[in-house]
Amino acid sequence: MNTDLYIYNSLSRQKEKFTPLHEGFIGMYVCGPTVYNDVHLGNCRTFMSFDMIYRYLRYLGYKIRYVRNITDVGHLLDDGEDRMSKGARIDNLEPMEVAQKYTNGFHHMMKVFNTLPPSIEPRATGHILEQIEMVQDIIDHGYGYVRNGSVYFDTLKFAQKTGEYGKLSGRVIEELIAESRDNLKNQDEKNHPSDFAIWMKASDEHLMKWNSPWSVGFPGWHLECSAMSTKYLGREFDIHGGGNDLKFPHHENEIAQNMGACGCQPARYWMHTNMLLLNGKKMSKSDGNTISPEELFTGNSVHVTKGYSPMVVRFFMLQSHYRSPNDLTDEALQAAEKGYKRLFEAIKNLGSLTSPTTAPTPLDSRCDEVIVTAFEDMNDDFNTPKALSRLFELVTIINSLKEGQVPVSDISQEGLERIKSAFRTIIFDIFGLLDEADTDSGPVDGLMNLIIDLRHQARNNKDWSTSDKIRDSLNELNIQIKDGKEGTSWGYK
């Protein structure tokens, strides 16, 4: 078995063997949400992807410091207004009240999707000092200049000296230079159009502002990630992640800031998740092509015919690779829902299986091979759809054993235990799925056993009208009766 992990590195545009900076330890930084609005479903995909990655790295035995920030300042709109301030103005709230409200909502949604909390979740407003220090470092190294109280990053100088600007996003600095010839005159304070603010002087009516050596103002958006990743993970760390729409300018500028301040490329592996589409198009509020997590759960949207549970959504996302675009459609969700239920039904069946066989069997080796392959798929840049397909190969075997199409003695008890263990590890620990049907407690099981028993008696008496009435009435209640070789079981449809 190939136990090396390969990760697609956006910087090199190829899969690379993963080697951490410090053996056994991983530092991972993921760009978190801007908390000025309810969390976007596409955002959820990104964080679920990195949750799966975090979980898999943990499974591999690494000790991980997973840092995911909360952006609560510095994110400018077209008109120059800060997102937080705008949210505050609209809702008539303190900026921090807005941040708290949507942070709470974000945390709730992350919990609903069963993502693990990061090790550290720093806020931009809690790290103003670190950001000011970084601006100073950048100025000291000659890559920042001050204009009217604002500080800009000198991309041209940085590009010429290091040759690094544009590497991640594929931008060519010569083109940026060429562009500048036309635009230079219109540039207010900047030397070059691609220069970006690392500190901005605040206007009087600006709500969120701090003292600095240059002005009363606020940090540029790209700066927080540079400052906080450096603070918690060091100048160099292993993995930096985010949505691929952040590649430029955000991540490109982050690299420039880190290099400008400390002289080194911050992350060894840059990982980018792809977009979530809705009906083949990008989600967009303005043209109505959008759906919120809540609407998806309740079915209260023109885009879906019914609600889909958080775990079905998570399963749906696992069915595509994190680097591929994923098209959310009602039909695809229905398919995912059935697949999810089939998988968890098999897990239930697996739990009830025991075998009298003690010696290894051919079926044992076949299953072992499938399991090994599933982990190899995960080692190949976290290929969850492929690993999932292996699991479904086992689902068929499990069901055959359960229903007697294949004698249970064909597999050994130890072989069964290995499948159980692999399922636990992959489905629950790595994929982060939960059994949503597993909420029954109290009298329901007892009642169902009683009903099934009565139906069994009716069937023995060939009283088909009674037995069918029980079956059909339960069916109307969304309870499905399953007559198997080993007796009758039931489940929610």
Add this chain to the structure above:
RNA sequence: GGUCGGGUGGCCGAGUGGCUAGGCAGAGGUCUGCAAAACCUCGUACAGCGGUUCAAAUCCGCUUCCGACCUCCA
């Protein structure tokens, strides 16, 4: 316009020079009192046009369509 990534069967979605992806839907069958469930079998596929090759969905070129970024965005 520039940069990057895509177009795979009815739907979603892996694969990336010769070898079954998988899920859902469909057809036939086994089982069943009848069904359902489960299992078995089956089908149609690689956007189009050229080229390279013994061999291409996979590599190259062109065309076309879609998405992301270039301006706030996961």
